[in-house]
């Protein structure tokens with residue numbers, strides 16, 4: 001079982017988002033639950049986990065159902081031990097239906113919603129519908145849902161979850177109790193990671209945990225995923241390993257490269273860049289680090305001669321544009337670093353200055369820019385996670401282009417360029433046609449912002465196929481949808 005599932009909070013007081021936790025504890029204390037909640041917030045912030053906990057709290061055999069109706073007494077946390085709680089935890093309670101609106105958004109899916117919902121729960125006190133990505137429902141589906149929300153049967157509760165509230169009709173929103181899930185702050189992600197570290201008895205540096213927490217853009221799910229990857233070989237996890245996995249150049253590499261450039265040590269620059277490239281550091285994130293490092297140097301109090309640094313900053317900024325079009329992404333950076341060194345009469349940078357630079361750079365690198373790194377790093381995993389959505393969108397626009405892309409897979413995301421791996425020359429030439437490429441870029445932009453598409457030919461052995469997980473997931477959704485909407 002993945003860390004994310006294994007360490008999913010099971011009680012309201014275990015929720016990692018402080019505001020949501022306090023809010024929902026208040027709901028339990030009041031014992032006065034609404035029949036419909038709208039959970040709004042970014043992916044990985046724990047919306048469906050919270051919905052499951054409330055579904056368990058309401059139905060737990062240890063919690064007296066009469067309390068819910070009276071609204072007078074406290075409703076406790078789910079006990080976690082009775083068969084209802086256990087069933088909800090593993091997702092096999094027939095009265096708690098979890099479904100993804102993204103895959104079931106059509107009129108056929110919702111036709112029987114009203115009739116189905118009238119039926120009493122089979123085992124539990126309340127029938128609970130958890131609808132994820134609810135904004136994906138069609139207009140007709142929303143209308144059907146609205147009818148139910150207007151006159152909800154007493155035995156039904158809804159948890160509508162969405163990452164895009166603005167796409168949910170106002171009429172629906174106004175009939176729900178809204179709870180905002182914010183992006184987790186570093187401390188909250190850290191505390192979630194610490195539970196796993198303790199539970200799995202992982203050995204990890206404090207700095208490594210901090211860096212991980214900063215790099216996941218407030219997503220608990222992403223944090224758990226990265227930690228799981230790092231824990232694979234059972235060795236102690238260091239900050240360097242985290243940097244390596246995230247494709248970040250370490251603070252030392254950044255300082256060294258800047259020093260080499262300013263001292264004109266041309267040969268060493270190429271060698272060091274080659275090493276970083278081999279380690280999988282992305283050119284985009286390295287460039288960002290170099291610029292931040294330089295900014296730190298320029299702002300450092302004991303720096304007097306700034307000419308070279310300012311010039312280098314200018315050259316690096318120019319290289320950002322070239323990086324987007326260069327077939328060798330490290331080359332523009334290398335040229336910028338070399339150009340400064342080509343001037344005559346270079347003096348080694350003094351030890352005092354180096355110490356100061358290093359302090360400033362490390363401070364910069366560690367403190368305020370991890371967020372932007374996080375975004376960069378997240379992009380490929382986010383793209384992989386949302387690849388299905390891109391295909392869905394494309395299918396609506398052009399089925400054959402969607403079909404072409406279906407047999408490819410995302411490989412590298414660097415800044416705003418996306419490289420996909422295709423497995424047949426024919427697919428590659430098709431996808432590279434301007435009209436098709438633009439269509440894909442447009443759909444990708446709707447999801448992830450402006451993006452330039454590139455194709456590379458990959459080994460046919462790595463061709464994507466429908467995985468077992470995927471099949472199970474689809475079956476689950478079909479079953480859930482049939483239960484909710486009738487088949």
Ligand SMILES: [Zn+2]
Pocket residue numbers: 059060061062078079080081082083084085086
């Ligand atoms: Zn229970």
